[in-house]
Amino acid sequence: MALLDIRNVSKNFGAIRALSEVSFALEPGEVVGLMGDNGAGKSTMVKLIAGNFPPSEGEIAVGGEVCHFHKPIEARGKGIEVVYQDLAIADNLTAAENVFLGREIKKGVWPFRVLDKQAMIERSAALFQELKSETRPRDLVKKMSGGQRQAVAIARTRLSQAKLVLMDEPTAAISVRQVAEVLELIRRLKSQGVTVMLISHRMPDVFAVSDRIIVLRRGAKVADKHTSETSPEEITGLITGAIRAA
Amino acid sequence: MPPEPAKASIETDHAAITDVVENREQTLLDKLFASQAFWVTIALAILYVGMALYEPNAFGTVENLANMTRNFAPFGIMAIGMTVVIITGGIDLSIGSIMGLVAIVAGLFLTWEYPWYIAFGAGLAAGLICGAVSGFFVAYVGMSSFVVTLGMMAIARSLAIVFSGNQMLYKFGPDAPIVKAIGQWRWPLHTPDSWLPHWLPQLSSHFWTMIIFALVAGFAFNFTAWGRHLFAIGGNEQAARLTGVPVDRIKFFAYVFSAFTASIASLLILGYSGSAINALGQSYELRVIAATVIGGANLMGGAGTAFGAVVGSALLEVIRNALLMAGIDSNWQGAFVGAFIILAVLLGMQSGGKSLIAATIERILPRKHR
Numbered sequence: 001m002a003l004l005d006i007r008n009v010s011k012n013f014g015a016i017r018a019l020s021e022v023s024f025a026l027e028p029g030e031v032v033g034l035m036g037d038n039g040a041g042k043s044t045m046v047k048l049i050a051g052n053f054p055p056s057e058g059e060i061a062v063g064g065e066v067c068h069f070h071k072p073i074e075a076r077g078k079g080i081e082v083v084y085q086d087l088a089i090a091d092n093l094t095a096a097e098n099v100f101l102g103r104e105i106k107k108g109v110w111p112f113r114v115l116d117k118q119a120m121i122e123r124s125a126a127l128f129q130e131l132k133s134e135t136r137p138r139d140l141v142k143k144m145s146g147g148q149r150q151a152v153a154i155a156r157t158r159l160s161q162a163k164l165v166l167m168d169e170p171t172a173a174i175s176v177r178q179v180a181e182v183l184e185l186i187r188r189l190k191s192q193g194v195t196v197m198l199i200s201h202r203m204p205d206v207f208a209v210s211d212r213i214i215v216l217r218r219g220a221k222v223a224d225k226h227t228s229e230t231s232p233e234e235i236t237g238l239i240t241g242a243i244r245a246a
Numbered sequence: 247m248p249p250e251p252a253k254a255s256i257e258t259d260h261a262a263i264t265d266v267v268e269n270r271e272q273t274l275l276d277k278l279f280a281s282q283a284f285w286v287t288i289a290l291a292i293l294y295v296g297m298a299l300y301e302p303n304a305f306g307t308v309e310n311l312a313n314m315t316r317n318f319a320p321f322g323i324m325a326i327g328m329t330v331v332i333i334t335g336g337i338d339l340s341i342g343s344i345m346g347l348v349a350i351v352a353g354l355f356l357t358w359e360y361p362w363y364i365a366f367g368a369g370l371a372a373g374l375i376c377g378a379v380s381g382f383f384v385a386y387v388g389m390s391s392f393v394v395t396l397g398m399m400a401i402a403r404s405l406a407i408v409f410s411g412n413q414m415l416y417k418f419g420p421d422a423p424i425v426k427a428i429g430q431w432r433w434p435l436h437t438p439d440s441w442l443p444h445w446l447p448q449l450s451s452h453f454w455t456m457i458i459f460a461l462v463a464g465f466a467f468n469f470t471a472w473g474r475h476l477f478a479i480g481g482n483e484q485a486a487r488l489t490g491v492p493v494d495r496i497k498f499f500a501y502v503f504s505a506f507t508a509s510i511a512s513l514l515i516l517g518y519s520g521s522a523i524n525a526l527g528q529s530y531e532l533r534v535i536a537a538t539v540i541g542g543a544n545l546m547g548g549a550g551t552a553f554g555a556v557v558g559s560a561l562l563e564v565i566r567n568a569l570l571m572a573g574i575d576s577n578w579q580g581a582f583v584g585a586f587i588i589l590a591v592l593l594g595m596q597s598g599g600k601s602l603i604a605a606t607i608e609r610i611l612p613r614k615h616r
Contacts, residue, residue, distance in 0.1 A: 073490055088488040090481030092548035093474075101478050102489035104471045114469040156489070 001064050003028045003195050004164055009058035011044050018044040022221045024214055026164065031186060031196045033206035036216035037239050042199050046166050050082045051075030079163035083170060087153040089141050096124040096137035099155045127155040131188050146174030147181035154185050164195045171205045183209050203232045215239055282542030283554035285593050290561045297568045305571040312447035318563035319452035320511035325537045325555035326463045327507030331500045332538055335480045335547025336391035338504045340380060341534060343402035345512035345527030348373040350406045352513060353522025359419035370509045376402050377505025385497035406524040416521035429517020452514045456556065459507065463552035480547030536583065537562050540590040
């Protein structure tokens with residue numbers, strides 16, 4: 001059974017049709033690249049899956065069960081986590097504090113219900129270790145590299161045992177060495193049976209980690225191919241419209 | 247005392263990040279040196295000791311110390327409330343006016359011969375309503391805190407003047423002695439048969455209230471999820487929202503809390519002076535903001551401590567009092583206080599996670615093998 005099943009989903013914003021009748025399915029442990037030009041509907045798709053708003057038509061099924069998300073927290077409850085482009089990280093907090101932001105571990109009874117800092121630091125250290133990232137739980141995020149920041153954002157998804165992680169342009173604004181680090185993090189997620197949907201403009205990164213590539217153009221799905229059966233040239237053609245569909 | 251790299255156990259086939267970049271985990275001492283409140287405390291101590299030696303019979307007396315602690319306590323209390331608002335990235339300009347309104351409402355009820363707790367309750371309620379209105383518009387409507395609280399500043403002051411009929415209220419009915427006792431209470435007392443040494447100041451109820459506020463706020467900032475969320479909102483509000491932090495609710499209560507501290511400060515002053523005037527608290531908001539900033543709060547949000555708020559208020563009062571005792575024309579106060587605000591923020595400016603002073607010390611005394 002598919003982990004996520006998108007069935008004939010359309011989304012209208014007033015007169016603008018951002019997505020029209022898109023269908024695809026994601027299997028457990030798959031890394032799928034979602035590609036498309038600006039305005040192709042990538043971010044609308046991500047927001048639909050993440051639960052920011054419901055589709056105008058069609059339905060989204062998680063684990064075979066049709067869901068109607070109105071808030072991100074509902075999607076999160078179903079094991080869907082998003083790593084946002086700006087990572088949703090507070091610079092003035094430490095790595096551990098960011099990982100646990102909004103779901104802090106507490107101990108004691110009210111009004112002396114306090115943060116269990118030690119538990120959170122230990123748990124995030126374990127998560128970073130699991131991701132083989134050299135990120136220290138007590139360091140301020142302000143002083144971290146792009147790759148380490150990604151690790152913080154990804155560790156957050158591991159905390160909730162997410163089944164599907166959507167990553168919005170994770171390699172857009174970081175250095176070459178850090179890109180390698182992030183791609184490695186994605187492979188780690190995959191090896192732990194997590195499904196990753198990678199939304200990116202960067203062709204080499206998508207080809208490096210994806211099992212399958214889905215291309216959107218002007219709100220419609222124009223391709224859904226295994227990475228081994230396609231080439232960067234073909235995908236480029238599909239994105240720009242030089243190749244109509246595949 | 248080099249801190250052990252946390253990930254020493256991970257086998258890596260390349261240089262560890264700590265070898266490449268100069269990025270160690272901060273030691274407690276590093277954190278202390280990087281904290282503005284720490285340097286302000288030192289400045290405060292130097293200023294106090296220096297002045298006490300220079301003017302032992304005026305400035306350095308235990309009576310003057312008791313006076314100063316009483317004078318700055320209301321500012322300290324409000325600075326703690328202001329710190330909460332400033333950490334979220336907002337500002338509250340209305341606290342001075344709220345003080346005026348609270349004093350007048352409580353004063354009116356006392357004049358009408360209600361018991362003191364009804365009067366104080368009514369004053370407190372008036373203050374909290376002001377805070378709730380500001381908080382609603384900032385948190386739920388999404389207006390700028392500067393504009394909303396500027397508006398509230400005008401509204402609360404105007405209401406205070408209207409309610410008071412522009413009169414000073416001082417005929418407080420049967421509960422007047424209780425009100426006065428609350429405002430003028432001191433501990434420990436210097437009774438003739440007291441075993442207490444005479445250098446110990448008789449600290450006012452204002453001071454002790456401030457201490458309680460500071461302890462509770464300091465605890466909440468450091469050990470509760472609420473405190474953590476406060477800082478997260480100041481650091482990246484959008485991130486806090488996306489991770490499920492109840493941003494709107496926390497911001498709303500920040501303004502309510504700020505108004506609460508202003509109300510408490512107002513009632514203490516009302517009790518101390520035994521009268522209520524509608525001009526109470528005029529321009530206090532600026533002194534409170536100055537104290538908060540001197541204590542290390544960042545107007546951009548995301549930084550601030552309860553201790554810093556108290557120390558900042560104390561520093562302003564010591565400067566004010568020292569100038570007074572040294573016989574300097576009181577019109578100079580503004581210049582000195584203003585210079586200190588700029589100086590304190592300059593000294594606390596972060597360069598690479600270190601304060602300016604810490605960075606300078608580092609340059610003079612490089613410690614390569616820490």
